[in-house]
Amino acid sequence: MSNTSTEQANRFISLKDIKKSSFIALWFMFLTFPIMVIKVNTVNNTVEWRWANMIIIGVASFILSHVWRLFMNRRDGKLSDEQKGGQTVEKLTLRQKLDQKPVVAKSLSYAVLVLAIIFPLISGMYQTSIMITALLYVVLALGLNIMIGLSGLLVLGYIVFYGVGAYTYALLNLHFGVNFWVALPIGGIFAMIIGILIAIPVLRLQGDYLAIVTLAFGEIFRIVLENWNDLSFGPSGIANIPRPTIFGLDLNVSQATNLTYFIVLAFVLVTIFVIKRLEDSRIGRSLVAMREDEIASEAMGIDMGKTKLVAFALSTFWAGVAGVIFAGKTTFINPSSFTMWESILVLCMVVLGGMGSIPGAIVGALIITLLPEYLRAFSEYRMVIFGVVLVLVMVFKPDGMIPSIRQKYEFKKKPESNMKEAE
């Protein structure tokens, strides 16, 4: 079985593949027939038959399908080679190569850091502003990663806590004139409190049920904001939120944007540092244990209820702080910034990057926020390309762009254990 698939991968064209691709091409020609071929000219009351379109569709879908098949074959061939074990030279991932050369890894990360610091100086305000958004999503992805990647709690309404942070700053500023720096921790803590309040009723839920309930909470939050005019000013939102300043200086828009950029960057670094420490800590281990097996964790003396609350609290804090920065950056917030779609997007970042991996979450967030931005040149096709990229990543790298080191380790070790058992 594995032999034939490898042979197929090596051969450029096989009869079976051609047959399948032709079938798919025919099917697409049939499917698109009504829209691509028939065109009713209502002025002259005639019907145009555009057969050329049909041929183009047929050829295009044949080629696409064949290329797809070729890649899939190659991937399966690779997999079966790995399963045969032993003989094939182990291919190291970029991450593993970097781990083996700590000097390179270190200088590389410093280079990235330096680049990130001088970024606003070498690019315009528009670029900086995009980068701020991207970095805010990095924080969100890192925060959600605590819940999904580390603790295995599938939470869908994560953007709620981002919204809580943003509204905390906006309202505190509106009513009490609280400035950005004071609001920053308050927003985080407030999001944390809401997180714990939501966590208490869902403590007993797992998996899909948890996802559904948190999804519902997300919607409730948005609907309440849209309708509670006295508090949130409804869909018209809150405007004129002051941008962050420092030392009481009067900054113009572009200076304030740069300042916001540095605040977010610093915050990203703090988040990375804290989460890295968390992963190696006792709490981090209890989160991982909870993800792996709840009953076993309980048998080990880990309090499941407390651990879940800790996961929620730790995760939602970052979203709250990011929300405050978001409000300060845009100076205007309304409920439409905190929809389902945003929650799903953050979830995509975590999954695309690789669950439970810090660099994964960062790369995932950057790809998902920056890709549609830089694809603007393709105007209306950009979301299509975006979708195709997501599908391709998930097909060819199902563990994400940069899978967490645990999973990689397993792949490295597997052939050895197989061999031992075979002996």
Place this chain on the structure above:
Amino acid sequence: MLKIENLETFYGNIQALKGIDLHIEDGEIVTLIGANGAGKTTTLMSISGVVPPRNGKIILNGKDITGTAADDIVSMGLIQVPEGRRIFSELSVAENLDMGAFLRNDAAEIKRDMEYVYQLFPILAERRHQHGGTLSGGEQQMLAISRALMAKPKILLLDEPSLGLAPIIVQQIFDIIKKINQEQGTTVFLVEQNANQALKIAHKGYVMETGRITMSDTASNLLADDEVKKAYLGI
């Protein structure tokens, strides 16, 4: 050491335990045997606090622990090895053992215990960096027992350690259980379907049928008992 009086546990409206009395002395191996669905696992889950009982009393070292949270019970030295092993499959063997010592803070002694465990099961030492999920069934069971030992149990609750294992591995695991009991003085409460093996290493045995204890005696007497022979030993 552990005394259970008139324990009744329900799953919704269904009564799984219909008033159970058990008595386990310090340093003993006590086994609870019975067929599928007799309520053996429920008994263990009730004792360890995962499924709280509705009526009855559980007394550990003279202290009533009925209704205490599972993690508090663990801190009192009552450790359960859950049915079906339930090891952390994506953590390495060493990390699994570390999780067992979750409630302990004495780094030096944890290390010593880990060495002891590796000496009990040399295969685990060999595979200490391997993922739990890649171990064979028998090795996983060894890991589950070792993980529980890392918590420094005063009383160890084992739920069907022979489940799904080859006879030779079962023999090996039962030998180790006996060894742990003798070397460490750990009290063992063993729930088993493999009555023959369990009774061979136990001091005392209880037979359970549909939520009730129907027989209790010394293990050797039970092994010789005609009814037990017919029902559970297949002789």
